[in-house]
Amino acid sequence: MRRYLNLFIAETLKNIAEMRRYLFDTASAVVIFYIIFLAMFFGLKGLAGGSITGNTLDQMIIGYILWTFAMTSFQSTSYKIYEESQRGTLEQLYLCSLGMEWSLIFRLILDFVFSFFFSSVILVVTMLTTGRWLSINIPYVFGILLLSLPALWGIGLAFGSLSMVFKKTTAFMQIITFGLIGAVALNGYPLNLCSFIPFTAGATTIRMSITGSGTFPLSWYVFMAAVSISYLLAGVSIFKIFEKQARKRNLLNQY
């Protein structure tokens, strides 16, 4: 367990070091996010004047956050694998004694934690700037995302491993990205077939909690976690299959 913790800490320190090195990139991402939030706040106000209800803007903001997280969670594994092979460090990751998949999963968790932290801070700053306060329970949203996003990490790992072997998977990725809009928008509660779609249960839970239109039993959270973990495990298994192919064909150092 201690070794996993050490790897997690090492990934955290690396993440912070790279954020510092790419300060301009980090800062511009923060500014862009802030501008988008501001546009959402003012845009809606301008369009609907004082007649819009709080819930509408809340839903819109949370919908945007959910979609952003879903997209980045899914796409970042492929991007990370691509980036590592470009740098020439992918083989070193493969020499990770805990398994390359752990290094990637920890990176995904850290990306999520850092992005959520920045998004929350920007959201609070936007609310301070505009003087309009949304009723979003940030810790609750964080918890639900943490429960439901692993499904998308699993799918991301599976597609990331595909890119190790087939290299160009852009077209396929775009189709899946469209599918993600559906996953975020579909209604997964009460339990129905859509609830088994990756991230749908989590997105529905967050949306309903914002509008105050649902209370959820403990079993629902357990279900959500189980679906999420199942997709993650399936993703790791697929990752291992394609990783083996990449090793067989000596593709870990090529892109």
Added chain:
Amino acid sequence: MEKAIAVEGLYKVYHPKRADKVIAVDHITFDGYFGEILGILGPNGSGKTSTIKSIASIIDFEEGRIEVMGQDNRRRRKQIVQHIGAVLEGSRNVYWTMSPLENMIYFAGLKGMSKRDVQERVDKYIELLNLEEVAHKQVRSFSKGMQQKVAIACALIADPRIVLLDEPTLGLDVETSRKMQTFIKEIAKEQRHIMITSHDMRFIEKTCSRVIIMKKGKLIADDSVKNLNQFFRKQAFKLTVRNHLNTPLLKEMEACCEFRIESHEGFTELFLIFNDSQALYSVFDILRKYNIELLGVDVIKDDLEDIFLKLINGYLTNNGEERQ
């Protein structure tokens, strides 16, 4: 010496798209020991890198078996990579946007170690590799030699017992290459097994205690640098004779050695390579039989580069077999 690596019948084949299969490694067998610096020499496409990557279990192989510290590297991959440090892509093996210190801490993390676990080694390698002044600077601003040093320090940070270095002197100037040689010898003293692939024969000769020579995936020589040098020195001679040599004489000589002739104005030079040093006396007998006046006998001293070229160009194996 304690065995570090056992490679048995390693066979690796690639199936490129729209091309015939390429046999990268063709049933090679050899062992590596702790305390030894083993060099793998061979021209491009000889299978050096595929061999080293198979040992590190970065590529999968079709046939054979590799044991690292007594454990099958296919079945116990995660346990084995804990003991392996490797530099496989030279200076690209580290994160250029991070400093040497940050890189070392990160690479320790990849082996499940904390900063505290490796602090002593971090300090040691920073000092040993003269990285004190640049320890906090981004690796991207370093010279190739410095980047290579950082890559090696990262490979060593988790104190691996097996160190695999693929072309560690590629792109380095002579001075840095010499420093690298001293450093590698230094770390080998800590009872590690160090395996180096290189085109740089001077570097291999000066650094390694044993050499494997590969050609087209096959292992064509495996001996200590000292033995290879001695063996070939004994076998190669240059005889200078006054006369031109006739066909019957040459036919008789073909039976006892390999040779090459250079005819000059008034004398002829015979370059002889023997499977058996006794064969030199047979050559003398043949020359005497045909009344050839011998002007001089010179022993040809080979360095590793000459030996390598002879082997690669198909003269002999070190056990005397004729090769193509």
